[in-house]
Amino acid sequence: MTTTFFIIAILVLGFLITFQIAKASEYVAVIRGEEKSRKQTNKINAFLLLVFLIVGMFGVYYCNVKLEGKILKFGSADSDHGLLVDQMMKYTLIATGIVFVLTQVLLFWYCFKYQEKENQKAYFFPHSNKLELIWTAVPAIILTVLVTFGIVYWYRITGPAPKEAMTVEIVGSQFKWEYRYPGPDKELGQKYYKKIDPSAMNPLGQVWEDQLGHDDIYINGQDEPMHLVVNKPVKLVINAKDVIHDVGLAHFRMKMDAVPGTPTTMWFTPTKTTAEKIKETGNPDFVYEISCDQMCGSGHTNMRGTIVVETQEAFDQWIASKKPQYKIAMEVKRVADSTAAAGVAPVAPVAKDTVIAQLKH
Amino acid sequence: MSHAAHIEHSAVGFDSHHDGDHGHHHKETFLTKYVFSQDHKMIAKQFLITGIIWAFIGGLFSVLFRLQLGFPDQSFPILETFFGQWAEGGKIKPDFYYALVTMHGTVLVFFVLTAGLSGTFANLLIPLQVGARDMASPLMNMLSYWFFFAASIVMLASLFIQTGPASGGWTAYPPLSALGQASIGSKAGMDMWIIGMALFIVSQLLAGLNYISTILNMRTKGMAMTRLPLTVWALFFTAVLGVLSFPVLLSGAVLLIFDRTLGTSFYLSDIFIAGEALPNEGGSAILYQHLFWFLGHPEVYIILLPAMGMVSEILSINSRKPIFGYMAMLGSMFAICILAFLVWAHHMFVTGLNPFLGSVFVLLTLLIAVPSAIKVFNWLTTLWRGSIRFTPAMLFAIGFVSLFISGGLTGIFLGNSTIDIHLHDTMFVVAHFHIVMGVASMFGMFAGIYHWFPKMYGRYMNNTLAYVHFWVTIVGAYLIFWPIHYQGLAGMPRRYLDKSQWVNFSQFHELDAMITIVTIIVFAVQLMFIFNFFYSIFKGRKVTTLNPWKATTLEWTTPINPGHGNWDGEIPEVHRWAYDYSKDGRDFIPQTEPVSENESTH
16 A cells, blocks of 8 residues: 555656646746747757667567567477468568568658758658559568468468368367367267256267267366377367357467357367477476467456377377266266156255266266 | 528638628527537537546556556555455456456547547548538537437446446457356446447447538538548548448447347357356357447548548648658548458458458458558658658657557558467457557547647647657557567467466566556556646647648638637638648748749649
8 A cells, every 4th residue: 555655656746847847848948939949859859769769679679589488489380280370470570570670760760860950941742653653562562472372371271171180079168168079980979059968967968869979078178188189180170158269279370269159160280299398398387278369258367278289099098088978978867867766856966966976987 | 590500601602701700799608618519629629528538547447457467466455445346355356357458448449549539630620621610510510429428428337337347348249248147247237338339329420421521512612622631531531431330330239239138149049158058049149240340440440540641741741841642642541441341351260250251351451551551651751851840749640650550560460361360369469459559549649639739729738748748658658569469479368367377378477567567657647648738728838820830721720719610701712732831942831822823833
């Protein structure tokens, strides 16, 4: 509290001093002749603009030195598509970087050079078709190049997934991710949102009448990471239960909205295992993170999932340890039915939870 | 009503039998002069002061949520004193954080940079610069302010209700904004947000139609469209954009109300929320985004164009040179205006949009860079070989160009769908649009205020305070927003209030603290600007000459404190374009001066 008051006091004091100086300088200007003091201020401001350019350019450089190590470096993407994105960013950075330096230097340099001076007349120069043609054509050509690369890469990234790609479903809801693997038949069974019933062990609303879904494996993203295979294309089928979420995979440079009622997809090939990344970054805690990139409510910040990229063997081992959700749901149903048939009161949630907990192990 | 009739008569026709003291020969009460005024200049001041109040509120919100971002572990007991349960223990709750972010966006985009910027300067400058005694319909003009005022009251009231204001982001995407179960801010606060926006849209339509008809019909004799100052052209395009796009937002908002209250399913489908499956099926959440961004993107130019127009004018006047490439400037504004309607889906590259459609929007989006580049190069050439006077307005205009370049170039990253996959909804986007749309337009607005303050109040603002204001603001703006690009390049999503649990986004602790401190300083300097503004209205140095900046345009031919009707006597006739500076050895030639025989042509 005291610091708050202290800060406010400093601000008020600083303001009062500035204001007094400002008032005084206005009087001084009137006494000394307004034209004279205007010209002096003009020189100061012209000089400051030049200083701003030089210090600013140094600042841009310094900022880069300080923060370069904290960003995802261009060319460091961990997926095939990500490398295309990085490539595109590099081209764009080169083009815009040149324009940035050129135009900012000209802007501030002209301001300094052509400041009002004695015996200097402004040059009446209303237009020049040649110049205007040049700076219409040159940006148009540069942009054509950028657009062409962009669209070619875009089609490669958004084109249909290869046949050998594995499918994983990812479902967002406030504020968690859930995953579903299609099982040995490689096809996901049908879902219908009115069938969602976590207490009956059907958290995604699978339609049990659909045989395809009987071998589907459900993973709760709060307990476990999503597992992917290195160098194997993966197609994510993306869903949301309640509001719009977004699957953001910064290291793979991929992103796609999860829209309730409208499934979306994206595919990519992870190129490094998590273990390799840990070695590469030297960070033992490194993990691929799934961020929710679309504002989804008060828990948006905490809507975190993780991904483990591993070898095919490790993945096979992991998936083999999982029980299809259909089986879990049916066992819960059987237990519930038998207790009900035995004339016991409807299953209390507690009893059901114990059964579920037992089934999981 | 003889007064209104008189004005209309004299403004439409170009009558020569005026008898001097126009604007003084009818009685004005306090109510008709300051409150329900139909004088465009007073309405401009009303828009400006309301805008300044909103800017204070919106800016204060950003300071509050920056406190959270900069110092997530610290508690600020003073927050609990003021905000009670929203900041229990002196820490900002997520719901409060999102309410602050949402209202910051809504207030600044719509209430400050749309109403406060184009509302002020369209009202002030259009009649004065085209040579009209008032707007085509002063009554409609007055209504447009009062609808804006009503919108302000509703929006302000929403801050004080128990469940808080809307908190689903300024874009208010459903289903989040449609379902009270999804977020506390989507309860009554969202209804008030929609009502406030609806009133605001009515205000914008009344205003826009008025601006367009005034510019088209009420130019003084000799004021051909190609002799208009670029400010008026910019305001014209702004009004056209607004009139064509705001109704689409209204339709989007109306459908949202239906979904919220009548059980329709325009945006809702397959929703399981709070343990319950909703009956809605068949709607499309993405439909809202199409409707929103069909306004939302032109809105960016609604905010930018007036700033561009004023900057063109101020750069030219203070370089003592004609604006370079007047027709190219016009053409590029026209191109921007058309393209503004054809790029909305670049906000939606990762919504599952058809990739082919996406590629069309990439092409159209990056096309906008061409007219933007033309404008920048023309501004640079306007400075070249000038004789530059650094008035506070000029400095802000130069700052605008610098920021427009910096923010515009990052748009080339985001407009390219391939890169957008990675950068979409990250802090990079936040940095981009704050620089190019937020701060740059704010600079345009400051430039306009400093430049036309003498016309509004017959006094100058204090120069020293103005220079301090400029230097702190431009340095601060770059210090705040430049490094935020790097957060985006690290993949950090926007609207995250605490990054501590994330392995890959938690490396910017010091940076966030630095940004917050700079934000507080910059905000304090804006308070100083507000002080300077109000102080100078009453105590500023008096203007003693008709034309303090030695400008060519018509507003400087009116009396220092023009009455309702603007010109005593006849409206002047125009004989030339607005940019005859340093021509034939003369510093400037007013638009009202006939072309002499031996004058050079261009």
